[in-house]
Amino acid sequence: MLFFALQRLAVLAATLLFASIVVFAMMSVLPGNAAQTLLGPTATPDAVAALSHKLGLDQPLLVRYAGWIGGALRGDLGLSYAYGSPIAPLIASSLAVSAPLAVMAMALAAAIALAAGVYAADRRGKTGDAIVMGASQIGLAVPNFWLAILLVIIFAVTLRVAPAGGFPGWGEPLRALGALILPAVALGVVQAAILTRVTRSAVLEALNEDFMRTARAKGVARGAALWRHALPNALVPILTIMGLQFANLIAGAIVVENVFVLPGLGRLVLQSISNRDTLVVENCVMLTAIIVIALNFAVDLACAAIDPRLRARPA
Numbered sequence: 001m002l003f004f005a006l007q008r009l010a011v012l013a014a015t016l017l018f019a020s021i022v023v024f025a026m027m028s029v030l031p032g033n034a035a036q037t038l039l040g041p042t043a044t045p046d047a048v049a050a051l052s053h054k055l056g057l058d059q060p061l062l063v064r065y066a067g068w069i070g071g072a073l074r075g076d077l078g079l080s081y082a083y084g085s086p087i088a089p090l091i092a093s094s095l096a097v098s099a100p101l102a103v104m105a106m107a108l109a110a111a112i113a114l115a116a117g118v119y120a121a122d123r124r125g126k127t128g129d130a131i132v133m134g135a136s137q138i139g140l141a142v143p144n145f146w147l148a149i150l151l152v153i154i155f156a157v158t159l160r161v162a163p164a165g166g167f168p169g170w171g172e173p174l175r176a177l178g179a180l181i182l183p184a185v186a187l188g189v190v191q192a193a194i195l196t197r198v199t200r201s202a203v204l205e206a207l208n209e210d211f212m213r214t215a216r217a218k219g220v221a222r223g224a225a226l227w228r229h230a231l232p233n234a235l236v237p238i239l240t241i242m243g244l245q246f247a248n249l250i251a252g253a254i255v256v257e258n259v260f261v262l263p264g265l266g267r268l269v270l271q272s273i274s275n276r277d278t279l280v281v282e283n284c285v286m287l288t289a290i291i292v293i294a295l296n297f298a299v300d301l302a303c304a305a306i307d308p309r310l311r312a313r314p315a
Helices: 002-029 034-039 045-055 061-073 087-122 127-141 144-158 173-207 210-217 222-233 235-251 254-259 265-274 278-306
Strands: none
Touching: 002 061, 002 278, 034 045, 061 278, 087 127, 087 173, 087 222, 087 235, 087 254, 087 265, 087 278, 127 173, 144 173, 144 254, 173 222, 173 235, 173 254, 210 222, 222 235, 235 278, 254 265, 265 278
């Protein structure tokens, strides 16, 4: 297991280095200039050049890349061009909204998907299976931003049982959690549809294994065999998809956060792109890459712990 973990850590470090190069290169070739955007279209070339020099935008790419990476390793993400304030607190405050939102959406998706997927697998070819698969197909076809708008109309405008948008801050925990419920549902339902189909397929494959026939032959009840034997042995593909989904929830909630006016990471990225605040965008995208890669690393370790065959060295 130690060799497997060290091997995955080496891959993680190499992937992060490559991701940082790609992110920096892509942001460097994008059109637009932060100095020009800050000064406005009527600014003189001399004023734009002076501000570019002050912000370090006229330095060679390698110097800027080395400064960015060196600062990040020291915990200094630099200053935002648009806000003139340190970037780390901006990202931290945005992540304090996006991370709990992703956790709530993932918990909802997992609860729905595990129950529905196991139920459908247990009733393969029957009415219950058809209903679950039909519902999951509808869930796959529904865009989360459309569902978000629909939830606002029903629960915020018509029934008035939930806020339509905004975030009061974690100083009021109950109100803060209440503000995240509808966005979490809008994000989680779509993810649940995907995970339900994966769970059903994985459990069906486990049901055909010899250990299931042995368990039933020993007198284990069907429900107990499903939850105690089939589902644990089907967790490898399920955990893999859940890891990818959670990373996607962190990175891909831009539209939903804007529908509910949440000051999350996606909204910060969108505003920074509009302001040509490339340093904020670079750090946000790199943080997203770190989360995705770290989650994949954690999922690899979890899957290897569940299935020892995955950590076996090749002959």
